Amino acid sequence: MKHAYILTLSCPDRPGIVHAVSGFLFERGGNIEEAAQYNDPDTGLFFMRVQFACDQLTFEDLQAQLRFFGEPFRMAWKLHATRQPMRTVILVSKEGHCLNDLLFRWRSGLLPVEIAAIISNHRDFYQLAASYNVPFHHVPVSSATKPQAESRLFEIIESERAELVVLARYMQILSNELCSRLAGRAINIHHSFLPSFKGAKPYYQAHDRGVKLIGATAHYVTADLDEGPIIEQDVARVDHAHTVEDLTAVGRDTESQVLARAVKWHGEHRVLLNGHKTVIFR
Known part of the structure; x- marks a missing residue:
């Protein structure tokens, strides 16, 4: 068959x-x-x-x-x-470790997706996108232009017929309207083990509390910041001698792996929403 x-x-x-x-x-x-x-x-x-x-x-x-x-x-x-890979658009800001990891896994045939475009509010990764022959869209964002920028974001997502949107360290808070439009098809990577250390600068928060484990969480995007249904999480061990910079460096690998697993499972249709939780058939 x-x-x-x-x-x-x-x-x-x-x-x-x-x-x-x-x-x-x-x-x-x-x-x-x-x-x-x-x-x-x-x-x-x-x-x-x-x-x-x-x-x-x-x-x-x-x-x-x-x-x-x-x-x-x-x-x-x-x-x-199953013969149709999931069309995907990646959003990124100035931290490129997750983007680079996803592109490599995709090109290596390890992800059941087709990366159709990369969108960023900075120009830093246009050469990386070009090396993978992926269209790159620079959409700058400011408090004054956010509605127009989000309108442009959604226009690109729709024109690419994207079934999945990945926020690979895209450091902009999406509006309630855009979250609603992308419900169930937008995955964010947050650099902490949620529900701990939500919001901005979680590695600074973790360092201030002297944690012995840092983590990363891939979750669906909702209007409630860092509250969306969790898809995957992982942790790495740290100690009292680690600086904030050390925590950030250790955390990058965890973030990349967690996000890649979440994208893979979503692309294989293994994630089902169950209210504010998920059911994952691995």
Whole structure:
């Protein structure tokens, strides 16, 4: 079979959902290659991710039949063709370690995305973008021009048909309106182990508190600063002798790895939103 798909879904939990989904695919010639499910006892919701192959129906036919199938379950579902890498736009400011890491992993075939454009409020990385043959857009931002700048950002994102927007140390707070427009498809990397040390200069905050572990958190962007659903986190050990500069240097590697894992999982449709939390089928 040449046509592979990923089906993700959530609905109120009840007996027989796995049987029904499996039967639906079997009756249409589908061959399940990978499946995972989770029922959340706190919310009463059921989540499932199924990767399958099916040559008997087109993508459009499957979508049409899924609409009818999902109604009795009150099912929220999405169907994705695996052969299509997720179109992605990266936003960055003056710290380029996460951008450089994502570009290298993408070019090495380690990320299921297509990096369509890079947008920055500085010009620092236009040569890096050119070395990967990725369009670079300089969109300067000031307090006076922020509405116009965000309008331009969104225009580029839409023109590139981006399914994912990655804030790879983009040091601008997005407006509530733009956060709403990008809901569920914008990932930010924050350089602390949230919920500790939110906001600006978290390494300074960590140094001031004398922490023994510093961390990084990849989360979806929401209007509440650094409060979005968490996708991935990791930590690195430090001690009393580390300066703020030392913490920053150690943290860069952690940030890059955490963000790369979050982008990979999102690109593979392994992340499902569950209120202010996530369900991740790794």
